[in-house]
Amino acid sequence: xxxxxxxxxxxxxxxxxxxxxxxxxxxxxxxxxxxxxxxxxxxxxxxxxxxxxxxxxxxxxxxxxxxxxxxxxxxxxxxxxxxxxxxxxxxxxxxxxxxxxxxxxxxxxxxxxxxxxxxxxxxxxxxxxxxxxxxxxxxxxxxxxxxxxxxxxxxxxxxxxxxxxxxxxxxxxxxxxxxxxxxxxxxxxxxxxxxxxxxxxxxxxxxxxxxxxxxxxxxxxxxxxxxxxxxxxxxxxxxxxxxxxxxxxxxxxxxxxxxxxxxxxxxxxxxxxxxxxxxxxxxxxxxxxxxxxxxxxxxxxxxxxxxxxxxxxxxxxxxxxxxxxxxxxxxxxxxxxxxxxxxxxxxxxxxxxxxxxxxxxxxxxxxxxxxxxxxxxxxxxxxxxxxxxxxxxxxxxxxxxxxxxxxxxxxxxxxxxxxxxxxxxxxxxxxxxxxxxxxxxxxxxxxxxxxxxxxxxxxxxxxxxxxxxxxxxxxxxxxxxxxxxxxxxxxxxxxxxxxxxxxxxxxxxxxxxxxxxxxxxxxxxxxxxxxxxxxxxxxxxxxxxxxxxxxxxxxxxxxxxxxxxxxxxxxxxxxxxxxxxxxxxxxxxxxxxxxxxxxxxxxxxxxxxxxxxxxxxxxxxxxxxx
Amino acid sequence: xxxxxxxxxxxxxxxxxxxxxxxxxxxxxxxxxxxxxxxxxxxxxxxxxxxxxxxxxxxxxxxxxxxxxxxxxxxxxxxxxxxxxxxxxxxxxxxxxxxxxxxxxxxxxxxxxxxxxxxxxxxxxxxxxxxxxxxxxxxxxxxxxxxxxxxxxxxxxxxxxxxxxxxxxxxxxxxxxxxxxxxxxxxxxxxxxxxxxxxx
Numbered sequence: 001x002x003x004x005x006x007x008x009x010x011x012x013x014x015x016x017x018x019x020x021x022x023x024x025x026x027x028x029x030x031x032x033x034x035x036x037x038x039x040x041x042x043x044x045x046x047x048x049x050x051x052x053x054x055x056x057x058x059x060x061x062x063x064x065x066x067x068x069x070x071x072x073x074x075x076x077x078x079x080x081x082x083x084x085x086x087x088x089x090x091x092x093x094x095x096x097x098x099x100x101x102x103x104x105x106x107x108x109x110x111x112x113x114x115x116x117x118x119x120x121x122x123x124x125x126x127x128x129x130x131x132x133x134x135x136x137x138x139x140x141x142x143x144x145x146x147x148x149x150x151x152x153x154x155x156x157x158x159x160x161x162x163x164x165x166x167x168x169x170x171x172x173x174x175x176x177x178x179x180x181x182x183x184x185x186x187x188x189x190x191x192x193x194x195x196x197x198x199x200x201x202x203x204x205x206x207x208x209x210x211x212x213x214x215x216x217x218x219x220x221x222x223x224x225x226x227x228x229x230x231x232x233x234x235x236x237x238x239x240x241x242x243x244x245x246x247x248x249x250x251x252x253x254x255x256x257x258x259x260x261x262x263x264x265x266x267x268x269x270x271x272x273x274x275x276x277x278x279x280x281x282x283x284x285x286x287x288x289x290x291x292x293x294x295x296x297x298x299x300x301x302x303x304x305x306x307x308x309x310x311x312x313x314x315x316x317x318x319x320x321x322x323x324x325x326x327x328x329x330x331x332x333x334x335x336x337x338x339x340x341x342x343x344x345x346x347x348x349x350x351x352x353x354x355x356x357x358x359x360x361x362x363x364x365x366x367x368x369x370x371x372x373x374x375x376x377x378x379x380x381x382x383x384x385x386x387x388x389x390x391x392x393x394x395x396x397x398x399x400x401x402x403x404x405x406x407x408x409x410x411x412x413x414x415x416x417x418x419x420x421x422x423x424x425x426x427x428x429x430x431x432x433x434x435x436x437x438x439x440x441x442x443x444x445x446x447x448x449x450x451x452x453x454x455x456x457x458x459x460x461x462x463x464x465x466x467x468x469x470x471x472x473x474x475x476x477x478x479x480x481x482x483x484x485x486x487x488x489x490x491x492x493x494x495x496x497x498x499x500x501x502x503x504x505x506x507x508x509x510x511x512x513x514x515x516x517x518x519x520x521x522x523x524x525x526x527x528x529x530x531x532x533x534x535x536x537x538x539x540x541x542x543x544x545x546x547x548x549x550x551x552x553x554x555x556x557x558x559x560x561x562x563x564x565x566x567x568x569x570x571x572x573x574x575x576x577x578x579x580x581x582x583x584x585x586x587x588x589x590x591x592x593x594x595x596x597x598x599x600x601x602x603x604x605x606x607x608x609x610x611x612x613x614x615x616x617x618x619x620x621x622x623x624x625x626x
Numbered sequence: 627x628x629x630x631x632x633x634x635x636x637x638x639x640x641x642x643x644x645x646x647x648x649x650x651x652x653x654x655x656x657x658x659x660x661x662x663x664x665x666x667x668x669x670x671x672x673x674x675x676x677x678x679x680x681x682x683x684x685x686x687x688x689x690x691x692x693x694x695x696x697x698x699x700x701x702x703x704x705x706x707x708x709x710x711x712x713x714x715x716x717x718x719x720x721x722x723x724x725x726x727x728x729x730x731x732x733x734x735x736x737x738x739x740x741x742x743x744x745x746x747x748x749x750x751x752x753x754x755x756x757x758x759x760x761x762x763x764x765x766x767x768x769x770x771x772x773x774x775x776x777x778x779x780x781x782x783x784x785x786x787x788x789x790x791x792x793x794x795x796x797x798x799x800x801x802x803x804x805x806x807x808x809x810x811x812x813x814x815x816x817x818x819x820x821x822x823x824x825x826x
Contacts, residue, residue, distance in 0.1 A: 551640050552668035613638035613699070615692070618735060619779040 011048045015041045016286050029134055032384040034286045038293020049294050057291035063284025064129045066277055068254040069239050072261020073270050080262050083151055090148055090326055091155020097322045098124035114170045118358040119372060121163045123315055127348030128153045129288055130383050145336040149344055157255040160350045171361035203249045204259060211263030219269045223447045223462060235276045268450040268462040274473040296377040300370045312375050320345040335395055342386045346379040416479040420465040420495055425511055425532060426485030441474050466494045481507040489517045496526055515570055522574040569600060627657050628801050631684035635663045635691040635702040644733045644778040647786045651794045657801050663701045670704050677709040682722060686800050690731040696754045715765045727806045728762045729770035730755055737777035752813060773815045792816050795824050
């Protein structure tokens, strides 16, 4: 039933499409959809996918690598450094406590100490893929719970290296004989401990240096070619290279990818890379979840349903208890503690690696491995269901849900503004807003300018704002406002229109070159239009009149009057039907409109002075009455 | 020689006959700083430090303005709100204006007769100017009765020139080593013989 690669692709894609859309329709996490799809197409239900599920699982783990790279992109080195306490503290407590308790539990259950230890290691690790995907999907990454989960998962990513290194010590077998596709002997394991540490540090340094001094310049060159697919190629090249380097040295590729992401998070290509990799990541992760679903061995379950059920409940309860206590130690609020407890209580994908390696080392018996693999897959599948119960049943009763947006914190932080175009016009807008503590997310297409401005401390990103995916990764979904300040009117209009159509919740403020551009924007239904020539020319005219002897305050008032009058006539004239789009006709039409404006001015006469504070006017009317 | 600061506030000076005549004399005098608030701050964006420095440099302060709705034009209120800061003009450490002399020079369209308990404006000019008087008191300044040019709508050119001369007399008198406290005992400074006919 296995057929060709094409057939497999069709099975996976169709399974994903059907199950994920149903899950989403029911308001469930897409992770559940993927898992169920995996179970259905897997060997025990429809049997469309057989033993190759394991290979696919291995391949799909790359989705986790890409995800960690993307998460790294969102964490700047400074905030990463700020997280060190919670990574070491929370991660350390969680892993150590789970390890010790699980070890005790399995020793009591009568397992050999080596077996108990291997199982304890596997159990202490959670699933980065499931937990983070669920957290990101719900937009909880910025909450205390999100950060705590992430810290713990990151610590696990680091500690898994130590665990893999320690496994051969538990085996009576000579580790050098072991080589398999599950876990190959790597560079680092043959080194003494001191050198191992050095090798780890060296690879981190390599990633940082290569990221800063090789990748960023290359990306700049690539961006100048203007060929979009080259950037996709470059993005994958980066992730593949990092993974390769990490596997070569013997570190977790996910960890390496995360570091690479952190290094590139301060570069101007952050958003471009994000929007490029995001769809691939989601598909790969989907594949990963489906492979997990397909790997649930229902025959093993059928053989000893009570053992497996019992162990599953015990393990999840134990992990949950440890997580709850960890949350308590770090003084999380109740709702955050509950979220943390349930979202990390599963046995993660690292267990697959650890268990199969231990099996090769002959620490685990085949039955023991099968049982543990089933428990791992089941616990991962249960996570979204447990989170759902927590969310729908428990949390509403707790009722201290931390709101993600804290508007009183700081206006600048909670109200997202996107500024598109950072030329002479946009930069003035950006500078003025920045001087009020409002840091706009800036998009610009000129990579030289982007680079220069970044050195000046602005948060500027490179990219073409007419692309919806770039706007997405710039965070338009959460944005309150978007300012279009692009020099090229056609591009400016395109962006404005795109935002107006796709993101009606975003307040749109648009620059217009002149009144004719303003007409077009008005006709597109855009309300906040700023003609770059209006205020400046009036300010010049006002100064000119002042130098001829007019009083400043009166001029000031008349400038305001004129703007009101001109905006009115702009709106009126914009409504007149266009005769032709032809350039010649357009020019002629502009002349006609100029003529109309002047005619109207003439009818308005020399500024119709109001009578405010005009003593002479009162005196004259009093004289007439006398 | 004492220095005088005239804080002049007229939103439509270009059309004010009375104030044009009154102000005209002041331009040539070296001990007088004529400060045109509406011309300096057409957008009401008052430079507080600059204004405070000006105040520090002068001994006699004049609030020169038409009386609109029984008070000053808006910019003078804005000026007071912004410039007379806590712990600068008033408050435990606010003593920068201590001992300076201050008064209003006002022009009104209505005549003197309508500004009394029997007139249609019910109160006297001095009563309407209480906020200025108390502001001066709080800042430790010596407040004098106003110099008032009233019924401007019906004043002839000659009458206006008379007022301009009296204004000039007053300002010249104050620059010398003159004890201004003696001037407090009147309704309007321009009622005093000393100002009306300095030579007599």
